[in-house]
Amino acid sequence: MEKAITKIVIVPSPGFSHLLSLIEFSKRLIQLSNALHITFLIPSLNSPSESSKSILKTLPSAIHATFLPPIHIDDLPEGTPIAAHLQLAVTRSLPFIRDALKSLSLTPNLAALVADLFASDSLICAKELNILSLIYCPSSAMTLSFCLFLPKLDQIVVPTTQFKDLHEPIQIPGCVPINGRDLLNPVQDRNSIVYELFLQKCKQLLHVDGIIVNSFKEIEQGPIKALIDETNGYPNVYPIGPIIQTDSTNSKNGSECLTWLNNQLPNSVLYVSFGSGGTLSQDQINELAFGLELSCQKFLWVVRAPNESSNFGYLNSHDDHDPFKFLPHGFIDRTKEQGFLVPYWAPQVQILSHNAIGGFISHCGWNSSLESIMNEIPIIAWPLFAEQKMNAVLLSDGIRVAIRPKGNEIGLVEKEEIGEVVTRVIEGDEGRELRERMKEMKNSAYETFQEGLSIETLVKLVVRV
Template identity: 40%
Template sequence: MDKPHALLVASPGLGHLIPVLELGNRLSSVLNVHINVLAVTSGSSSQTETEAIRAAAASGACKITELPSVDVNHLVEPDATVATKIFVTMRAMKPAAREAVKSMSRKPTVMIVDFFGTGLMSLADEVGMTGKYVYVPSHAWFLAVMVYLPVLDKVVEGEYVDIKEPMKIPGCKPVGPKELMETMLDRSDRQYRECLQGGEEIPTSDGVLVNTWEELQGNTLAALRQDGKLSRVMKVPVYAIGPIVRTNGSVKKPDSIFQWLDQQPERSVVYVCLGSGGTLSLEQTMELACGLELSGQRFLWVLRRPTSYLGASSGDDDDQVCAGLPDGFLDRTSGVGLVVTQWAPQVEILSHGSIGGFLSHCGWSSVLESLTKGVPIVAWPLYAEQWMNATLLTEEIGVAVRTSELPAKEVIGQEEVAVLVRKIVVEEDEEGRKIRAKAEEVKVSSERAWTQGGSSHSSLFEWAKRCHLVS
């Protein structure tokens, strides 16, 4: 008898592709179902995406079909944001996705799209699948804001950034100017309207899978499910199945990084990595470097070439990247710090015993990779929903410290950088001790969620039974 068959659709960009591939791996390994992934690739980042797809395909867990994205320049304004282009691209991919599904030897039972791909859900009905679901690789608060946005759009006058009081989301933490998603900053911008449409489409699915777990966000999950104002907007079941993250793989570990880490004391190094989609000004790079030096703490800084949100790298070479550092910085910090300008295996680094903190842009995948290793965070949010993530980590979960201002709007001075770094890794700091203890608690709860009978393990099987992937 053939295995049940699930179809996953990934939006372009590594930040969207990798979470969907990891979900596919989890569904395949835990449920023993056949997984086919339609990966919409972006021409600008085809090399990095192809490498990720090749690595995932080598595991044999998923059958991956690449769908080159269509040209949507005639459908969007010349200055359209990346988010707008992704939403529009995914809708425009429907004919290609339909043909790909029709060419499959076995018809998928269910279809899962990420939240940029909600415009493709009608395809599931057209080809006779039994269910269509949305995967939110972010957290429950993000999901709550997304589905409540159509309500806010009707009741809030003017720009959200100008509101005096935080906006109330029933049963959830309110959303203030420092928590707004990037797509909500300008209501006249098309990306806001696209995001609004996505919020309207999510409740038309048969359910939502979200990359969090009950012990981490129980109150917000309850608000989405229980008989209240938010659940009446949500309408469909919500399954917390996280944390789904990349695991320590068989990647080639750069000897220079791990030989250096092996020589450092336990929990003494701050890992600094601000993702592939954000960039820092020259002034901010200088202040961050001076702050790391001023802190007196050990650090591993992955200083990558700036890339777009979709992953296209600039033409700068490694020497040009390092040219943005203060004169003599590399010499003065030699032995105490290590600056890496090439790709570095983040999960393996966070797993190393010498890592005591993570200065992060707070992309949710990076957050989960840190939390599952018990590593506390210095929150440095830059774009997308990262401002929300920083607030969640500091005010609700208690595993992070954050900058006094949003780094996307203000330059964070070296003195503040030094204070934040010391707070996370210096053993004598009382606040830091509490944060480190909480990070360890969260690590334990994340492991428990995926044990047999754990909350996420049970939630996944509840979903799988509902959509007839398991009996």
């Protein structure tokens, strides 16, 4: 008799990086069980990006994706943080999510709804249909531990005090101590609507049926031990990492930069990229360009047009601007033998796995951090927004696979420091030591990945075998 198919619905939040992680997670689920069918219900702001549509075309037949009608948030005040955009997009998509779930429930075996952390409002629909409600946290276990701890921390710290003003580091359960200024962006202003929305999300976490986190105990033993400690009263936590992308879309930019890398020496090139949406100010672009030139090291730089908002590119596809015109005068000619410039996008999976790459200036998004570990690439930690400062603390102070530039009193990382740090990573003993630690992490990750025990447990929970 043919085994019944169990249906799972996944609701990501808008934005490419979270969608990407959930797609890789869903691929692993169906690899472990041929009795699953997965449906993505994707909230969107404006039209879906080309990168999102492109990757969805590669999905196996057991995974189906639907973009929900675009949500327009023109009524939000100018300057509303991106976190509020993400959460409101999901909240205003609830009628469409509810209708889609009701339609899916007309046939048997709708078992669970898995929601991204910023899409947790959709779990109300799971409760209405009496199916499992699960959260997917695409970031580190340290970030998840903070989210579950925040309701308590909010009660401990006097309401008139900002976390960034605390004199002592905050001790998140199981984690390295962290200064308040390095906590997630949404909690930096406790008087804001963004903080209230985020605090509400964290409280919701305590009432779900389970939480999936893209990490593994070999790199985050302390946080994961705290998360699964039954005395904390948390829901069941499933550390199922490392979930990373294994391929990326080909393009002219991609093939050209890979050809250039083929002509470079092993471990000799610094890769510079700030993720799918990170942007630098014009002043910082200038300092970075001069610093790379000053280092005399080979580099491959994914260049974006400048913007004072560090997350401007996260929900905005690149415009018609040539990003190279914002580089310092003469820089391209002076460094034509030293570096390779790519506008806006490059095939990061192939780049980080290339033997010419010896270091990575990274925004410390969790996807990029895991990809670095799996490819033994030392990190120069350059966080911009969201939880990236927390990841930078974990990478530099916790598992010690990164160097974090200090920057000056206004947060600008100057060319002299950039040149010095780049040289330390590419040529120095410090870089070799970081690479050795990365190798240890990679070997542990492969063992965890091959065993797949946590994700197999999750499949059994959902399928109820």
